[in-house]
Amino acid sequence: MGSPQQQKRVVKNRMTDNNLIEVKSKFDAEFRRFAIDKDGNYQFEDFHELVEKLHQLHRIPFVITYTDPAHGDLLPINNKDNYLKAVSTARPLLRLQVQRKGESYGEVNGYGSGPMKRKNPISKLIGTGEASPKPRLRIGMPEEFRRVSAIIDVDIVPETHRRVKLMKNGSDKPLGFYIRDGTSFRVTTSGVEKVPGIFISRLVPGGLAESTGLLAVNDEVLEVNGIEVMGKTLDQVTDMMVANSANLIITVKPVNQRMTLAPQRGGYGRHSQLSNKSQQSQQSGKSYDSDDEDDVQELLSADYDKPLEDRNKSKRKYQPLRRYSLAYWLGF
Structure with a gap:
């Protein structure tokens, strides 16, 4: 152990050395003190082996x-x-x-749960008739818990677009999606024009892109790490x-615009009565399929007994919705 003066000298040298971090490790009733390099020369594997050696935990999972x-x-390492x-x-000091x-x-009581409340001994003898609490589910500590995706620049990107950041964290796992070329629609001063575009064609099951849930098939790719893809080949x-690929940031226009539109500040909320009415009119105008044909035919058949002039009014009533649905689909 050495004399008290030698121990004080060792502690003083450790405190004056800025490149070392003093670590105090506790296992059961034993304590160990050691120092590690602050510059990060120690890797996690070396640190794990050092703790295992100091506490003699060979072949014991800890x-x-x-x-x-x-x-x-208490946070995991x-x-x-x-x-x-x-x-x-x-x-x-780093306390372990x-x-x-x-x-x-x-692991025993579940992460994020507080200590169990002690019951009064008298209440145990009397018995309140309450059912015994259900056993807690044991949730293991995550071994490799890292962020793999994020939606960034929400204040800069328009509401109809989405900027997604995919992070591989040094792994060899592929991004897990394919792209194709196609035709997109752009609204200009002269009207709607067809321009070439890049779209996501397929998501690999179990891949990084599918696991994030931020990308979908037929999403249009607009930018790759801040560079526009317009005018570029596949x-x-x-x-x-x-x-x-190690740190990919892509800006896409989702094919499902319902997931991107958000309520505007200072305006009508998403769930207000006025917005609900407009949303219903947009949905009824956006769906251009055989169901609308059936609705029109049912309305005309119900008004068949009316005069010809009233039936023409019903037809004129539905025609603006047809034109609006086509304009909405083209991106107006």
Whole structure:
């Protein structure tokens, strides 16, 4: 152990060295103190082996958690990302708690649950007749929990568009979608024009794009990492996506516009009476299929006994909806 003066000298050297972080690890009733490099030369695998060696946990599965200095929560250390996060938040001591796998408080009682309330001994003897609480489901600690997608720039991108960020986090897993060329419609000063466009043709089952739920078949690709795809060939867009596959940001125009439109600030809400009426009129005008034919025919057959002039009024009543539905489909 050494003399008290030697111990003070060691602690002083550790505190003066800014490149080292002092770690205090607890397993059951034993404590271990050691230091690690602050610059991140230690990898998570090396750190895991060091803790295993210090506490002699060979062939014993265990869980490592650290105390968040800001809020006092126990957070896991089980991959490279949260290991670096724990090292960066050490102020100045990093407190570790090592527990056997399956015996940690979070695994037994569920993560995010508070301590169980103690009942009054008298209430146990009397008995309230309440049913015994159901056993909690044991939720395991996530091993590789990383963000794989996000919707960004919501204040910049128009409401009818969506900017999606796909993150592979260094894995070899493909993005999981195919693109094709097709024809898109653009509204110009001279009217509606047909222009070539790039669309998502297929999503690979179980792939990254399908698992996020932010992309769909027939979504039109507008930008790739801030570069517009208008005027580019399919091969050029493919090369752009492959080059930025590690951190891909694409701006799309979803084929399902119901998922993108949001209520405007200061205006009528999405669920207001006025917006509901307009939404119903848009939906009735947007659907241009045989159901509308049946509705018109049923209305005409119901008005068959009326004079010819009244029946013509019914026909004129439905014609503007037909023209509106075609204009809505073209993107007006």
